[in-house]
Amino acid sequence: MRKQLIFSKTGLLKFVGHLDMMRTMQRALNRAKIPLSYTQGFNPHPHMTFANPLGLGCSGENEIMEIRTEKDISDQDLFDRLNAQLPKGLHVKAVRTLPDTRPAIMSLIKAAEYQILLPDPAGKEAFGIDWKAAVDNLMQQDTVTITRTGKVHGQKRKIEVNARPLIYEAKVEDGRLLKVLCACGSEENLKIDLLVDALYRSIDRMDLARMETIDRVALYIRREDGSLQEESDFSDWPVHE
Amino acid sequence: MKVQIPDSVLLSVQKPARYIGGEVNSIYKDPSEYDIHYCFCFPDVYDVGMCHLGLQILYACINACKKVYCERAFAPWGDMEKIMRQRHIPLYSLETFTPLKEFDFLGFTLQYEMSYTNILNMLDLAGIPIFAKDRGEDDPLIMAGGPNANNPGPMADFVDFYYIGEGETEYEHLFELYRQNREKGGTRDDFLRLVDTIPCMYVPKFYTVTYKDQPADGCDHTGEIESIEPNLPGIKKKAVKTVMRDLDDFPYPDKPVIPYMQTVFDRAAMEIFRGCIRGCRFCNAGMTYRPVRNHSVEKIFEWIDNVLKNTGYEELSLTSLSSNDYPGLYEILAEVHRRYPHVNVSLPSLRVDAFSLKLMEELAEGKKSGLTFASEAGTQRLRDVINKNITEEEILNGCKLAFEGKWDRVKLYFMLGLPTETMDDVQAIADLSKKVVSQWFEIPKEERSRDVRVNTSTSFFVPKPFTPFQWCRQAGYEEFMEKQAYLTKAIRDRKIEYNCHDAYMSTLEGLLSRGDRRVGKVIYTAWKYGCRFDSWSDYYKEDMWRKAIEDTGTELAFYNYRERRPDEVFPWDVIDIGVSKEFLYREYMKAHEGLTTPNCREMCSNCGMRRIAKTGVCYERRRA
Numbered sequence: 001m002r003k004q005l006i007f008s009k010t011g012l013l014k015f016v017g018h019l020d021m022m023r024t025m026q027r028a029l030n031r032a033k034i035p036l037s038y039t040q041g042f043n044p045h046p047h048m049t050f051a052n053p054l055g056l057g058c059s060g061e062n063e064i065m066e067i068r069t070e071k072d073i074s075d076q077d078l079f080d081r082l083n084a085q086l087p088k089g090l091h092v093k094a095v096r097t098l099p100d101t102r103p104a105i106m107s108l109i110k111a112a113e114y115q116i117l118l119p120d121p122a123g124k125e126a127f128g129i130d131w132k133a134a135v136d137n138l139m140q141q142d143t144v145t146i147t148r149t150g151k152v153h154g155q156k157r158k159i160e161v162n163a164r165p166l167i168y169e170a171k172v173e174d175g176r177l178l179k180v181l182c183a184c185g186s187e188e189n190l191k192i193d194l195l196v197d198a199l200y201r202s203i204d205r206m207d208l209a210r211m212e213t214i215d216r217v218a219l220y221i222r223r224e225d226g227s228l229q230e231e232s233d234f235s236d237w238p239v240h241e
Numbered sequence: 242m243k244v245q246i247p248d249s250v251l252l253s254v255q256k257p258a259r260y261i262g263g264e265v266n267s268i269y270k271d272p273s274e275y276d277i278h279y280c281f282c283f284p285d286v287y288d289v290g291m292c293h294l295g296l297q298i299l300y301a302c303i304n305a306c307k308k309v310y311c312e313r314a315f316a317p318w319g320d321m322e323k324i325m326r327q328r329h330i331p332l333y334s335l336e337t338f339t340p341l342k343e344f345d346f347l348g349f350t351l352q353y354e355m356s357y358t359n360i361l362n363m364l365d366l367a368g369i370p371i372f373a374k375d376r377g378e379d380d381p382l383i384m385a386g387g388p389n390a391n392n393p394g395p396m397a398d399f400v401d402f403y404y405i406g407e408g409e410t411e412y413e414h415l416f417e418l419y420r421q422n423r424e425k426g427g428t429r430d431d432f433l434r435l436v437d438t439i440p441c442m443y444v445p446k447f448y449t450v451t452y453k454d455q456p457a458d459g460c461d462h463t464g465e466i467e468s469i470e471p472n473l474p475g476i477k478k479k480a481v482k483t484v485m486r487d488l489d490d491f492p493y494p495d496k497p498v499i500p501y502m503q504t505v506f507d508r509a510a511m512e513i514f515r516g517c518i519r520g521c522r523f524c525n526a527g528m529t530y531r532p533v534r535n536h537s538v539e540k541i542f543e544w545i546d547n548v549l550k551n552t553g554y555e556e557l558s559l560t561s562l563s564s565n566d567y568p569g570l571y572e573i574l575a576e577v578h579r580r581y582p583h584v585n586v587s588l589p590s591l592r593v594d595a596f597s598l599k600l601m602e603e604l605a606e607g608k609k610s611g612l613t614f615a616s617e618a619g620t621q622r623l624r625d626v627i628n629k630n631i632t633e634e635e636i637l638n639g640c641k642l643a644f645e646g647k648w649d650r651v652k653l654y655f656m657l658g659l660p661t662e663t664m665d666d667v668q669a670i671a672d673l674s675k676k677v678v679s680q681w682f683e684i685p686k687e688e689r690s691r692d693v694r695v696n697t698s699t700s701f702f703v704p705k706p707f708t709p710f711q712w713c714r715q716a717g718y719e720e721f722m723e724k725q726a727y728l729t730k731a732i733r734d735r736k737i738e739y740n741c742h743d744a745y746m747s748t749l750e751g752l753l754s755r756g757d758r759r760v761g762k763v764i765y766t767a768w769k770y771g772c773r774f775d776s777w778s779d780y781y782k783e784d785m786w787r788k789a790i791e792d793t794g795t796e797l798a799f800y801n802y803r804e805r806r807p808d809e810v811f812p813w814d815v816i817d818i819g820v821s822k823e824f825l826y827r828e829y830m831k832a833h834e835g836l837t838t839p840n841c842r843e844m845c846s847n848c849g850m851r852r853i854a855k856t857g858v859c860y861e862r863r864r865a
Contacts, residue, residue: 015257016501024501027265030553057252085553087265210252 001069003078004105006094006234010059013089018053024087025065032081035070051109051219051231052184055193058114058214062093062232066105075239094240111168111220111228112184114192118176118199119211125175132172134203139170146194163198166190181228184219192216244333244340254320258502259287262335265499266551268304268311269336275310277416279303279346280334280381284359286774287315291498292506294560295350295387299408301494303348306413312336313498314347316359316773317366319780325366332366341367344381345419349400351389354753355746355776357396360385361768364399371765373401373446378429391482391529392706394812395753397445398761402433405441405816406483407515409491414439437476441483447476448815450758456799463799466757466810481817482529484854488515489540495547499554508556508587509548513541513573517562518841518858520848522628522832523617523659525705526562528820531850532857533566533841538573542580549581556585565592566842574600590615593639598646611650611696612643618659619669625835626661628828633673640680649690651677657724658702658716660832667724670697671731678736697732698740699725701747705754706813707820709828715751715801718744745783749775751801752790757812760800762793821849 009021016024026048029036036046047068054060069078075095083092122128138144144164149156166183167190173179178199182190192214200206220228234240251257281299283290290296296313303311312334317325325332331340341347341363349360361371364383370376373383385396386404393403404411418435425431436442449472453464471478485491497509516533517526536544545557557577564570577586578600586604591597593612614636618624621633640651655670674697681693701721704713716724721744732739752760767789774780790797805811807826814822824847831838838846841858845851851859 012261012263013501015251015261017258020258020501020503023503023507024265024499027499027553030555031550056257057248088263210249213248 001072002098002100003067004096004098005065005092006062006232007092008061011089014059017056028085031085037068037070051105060216062218079239094234094237096237106186108221109185109219110222112216113218114180115215115217116178117213118178119208131176135170135172138202144198146198244338250324266496267498270310275308277309278344279311280314280344282314282347282349284316284356286318288504290315291500292504294510297494297497302409303412306416309416316363331368342369347381347383349385350387351385352387354750357764358768358772362773372398392813393443394757395760397758402436403443405480407485409485410483440481443480447473459803460796460799463796469815479815479817482819486856488534488536493544495544496551499552508558509552509554510558510560511545513559513567514561518566519563520628520838522709525708529707529818532854532859534857558587564588564590578603595642598642611652613652615654617656619673620666623666625837626832628837637680640677644681644684644689647690649692650694652696655699656702657699658721660713674737693736695737701744703747703750707818709825712805714804718748749786763789763795766793819850819853824848
């Protein structure tokens, strides 16, 4: 039985990396006695997948995971039992059952929405920096260069990439709350902290790096007409809080 | 007061999950629920400390004491330490982020010598005076326990008191005395007087160590210990190790804290018995954890049930020394496999025979990890000297069976520099490794594993307190390295990989493990010179240790390179560990004659343990 779950990863849990979070989730499923089904083969592992890994240090409000169970279990039962075993900082917000035929969630996700609270170096919400102008300026560029580690001829290198086409929308509200809609998924993906670094670099304030807080709030798939649809919107799901 | 760690700090260090606590099964208490605040301190990085079963046992045990809250702290890795010092962030506990300075007690575990500098560093990061004599009424009491507390010499200047023996027995008593003293408005010293009334506690400041003026044989200026005597009336002569009478009496920690980050051992651990009947003469654990006591089969299954249910782990380790000495071990393993088919089971030391090989294969679900033989010495003569109960025939037969069962990796462990060792014994290490390879070649192609890899590892022998070899001279650096170089040449086989390491750390371990109070200044000086995380190659600063030894005028000739006199006073003579000095000396003499000693189940050798522990294997036969 295929289940989709929306969960949040917040508080200190944002410092737990993706692989460690997966292990934590698997153990919680074990404790909750959810009968996961296992892959076949020499080294079986449970059917448990995540839409897209969340970067270390980012919290996620509406993350998506999918599991397959060996026996049938109701959405409500799964919701209750798993939540009872999750540590503070991980919380299941909604559960639904999906047809087995749907493609894997990882391949469906195309975009993500982030809310980034930018630093306030002057203190007391005085900002000291015109974040709106800085972001608008960045968005007017044709090229936003980010440096990421990648492989060139099989060797690890720092490579420069133009991230501008990956940023669909970016605007600043309330002085320093940056909202970004950007590419996310297995084909095109923007590592959000690299975008924030590019913003700091554009105003020559790299000293502010890692002073922001990043929250991923939604994940999107693409409809057939090309428009985005929020996959993590669970308002009409059978079981949600 | 709570310590605040800004996100930006956690984002700029490696593995921030080391510093955040909040793990599944960690314990949270409301301040109204406790009046004594204890912090268990592991002097190494989180990922290492969290694998330690003793931590899980004591965390559960101390938190079960009435009105006590036990938290945890670890040594921050270098990147975190740097930021903590820059920003004046004090070392804090993982549960409530309370500065360590605000606790009533800090309990350090002494697991290995090369973690001593981390203790000094943790105290310093906590803003607590490093020397016990400099601490005031408001500072926490610094206690130490664990295997290396059995020689309280080297760390005596830094520790307020030692707890000798098994942690399950005396904490409630200790806390009761603490409350009494607090209610009476007693001072720190008043409390330490009360601590002395507990037989297993040792308070260094109440003892004066005097040294002989005349240098010991072969030394320039370092004299033997003349005496270790109480310096106040009413202080006991010796601290006596405390021993659990019945392991089943204590609730085993079936809700262990589960780290978020991947640690070295990512699994549940169930202790099946404590102690060892074998009596290998180099082994500190084998002597000091006597007598052997078993957990009952019923309790083992009850706890395995609970621990798997409470953790969700899919791997289980049944821990003990020499696993095969648990009566009915194979039946237990088969039953574990029947009850929990998905759970991978591992054992630290299983004897290799046809039956165990079959079981291991089943338990590991077809995964064939390497087999390990701790032969320790290359010749039967030397194995008899150290009383290591394994024969060449057993090793070769075990390997033959393993290769036929398609195992393809064998690890062989040896020690260099054992007492009476000659170059013939060293050569025999290479020979035995080759014989193992020959075993594989002798099996017809279609019946054996496709390839074979023999990993031969040597380490250097470090004489330990409370072992028959406590009188031994330890080989010098050059001598160690010559033997290693010889082996590197002697092992010339593409199927054998030889692993070895530099000998200087073994020299340091030798100094710290049999050192006296005078060695404290080497530890302090090395720490001042920047030494910490000495067991990590990325931090180990050999040159600074050499400098610390030189600058403090410490003579390795005294601590390492001389045979100690039969009736010499040892720094650990203030401790009664159960095993008597007479027994150890008898064993030492037998070693020189190459005579072996039967194990505890075959025959009692009157080691002295039954004097202080009226339980376990010492009394098994009588009951039967």
